[in-house]
Amino acid sequence: MKISTRFSDSIHILAFINIYKGKVPLTSNTLASSIETSPVVVRRLMSALSKAGLINTKHGVAEPELAADPNDISLYDIFLAIEGDAPLFTIDERTNPECIVGGNIQETLNEFYNQAETAAKAKLAATSLEDVIETIKVKHAQKKAAQRKKD
Amino acid sequence: MKISTRFSDSIHILAFINIYKGKVPLTSNTLASSIETSPVVVRRLMSALSKAGLINTKHGVAEPELAADPNDISLYDIFLAIEGDAPLFTIDERTNPECIVGGNIQETLNEFYNQAETAAKAKLAATSLEDVIETIKVKHAQKKAAQRKKD
């Protein structure tokens, strides 16, 4: 199955908390404005991030904080928090067991799909939230510079 | 979005054609029985596989055949035929461009997601239909042997 925007929105939330901490109030409303979704969606994602131990939140207080250094949070940690063990590819589970193919395709594809998934997840595990935040900052600086030039 | 069962069903079709060619009539009905879906679903997938040049079919004739040696058809070829350039991960495209994060998250995640996707697709590209067929046959043989033992 395709991985939903929940994953990208969660990365968004964590990056936002890190970049804007102390500069703007970190309410679910503020975050929702940046993501352009509803505050409830944000709170739902933050609840999952909190349960996974990636952020610390306090009921009633708009001061969420990262539970670890951005260098120590990988995209795969975030993926796990939000999608758990959701597979990237879907295997058709309902095939005819009487058939040589239908009776063995699941186990077979499971092996090969796992190889592909593990390769992708390894890349996610090798990318830290810090990498994402730095890239965001670089791209932002580039845009600002380009804008100045035009004036 | 999740990658649908279309991908696994397509691999199923190709493996079935190779394994059962000459042994059973390869109608969309026969294939549908093995996959436990409807003949129309099978024909739709075969239409895509045919357009991608992976199989040859003739209108009105139940004799589809692989257009290449199973060693020369990779799982990524099949993926491309069915899913095209569909991404494994979805990026939320509608975020606030005024925000440092919202304005740069897409480009940023696009980079990192691409790395992960490319790693997964490389594994698919490194796996041939022949690998899948052989694994299916081995698993089938194992099951048959285990069954004999019981008797």
Next chain:
DNA sequence: ACAACATGTAACTAAATAAATTACAATTTG
């Protein structure tokens, strides 16, 4: 104490996607 503001969640609705079905025109073959 209480008003204003938040979070945390449950329950529901709406939208998007995929699978299955229905229907039928076009093609092949004996």
Next chain:
DNA sequence: CAAATTGTAATTTATTTAGTTACATGTTGT
């Protein structure tokens, strides 16, 4: 030309995801 089959469009159904409404619970400052 009849029977069997493919190819494809159009529709329905099922599933999943995003968004909304509602509200109980917690916090803070006065």
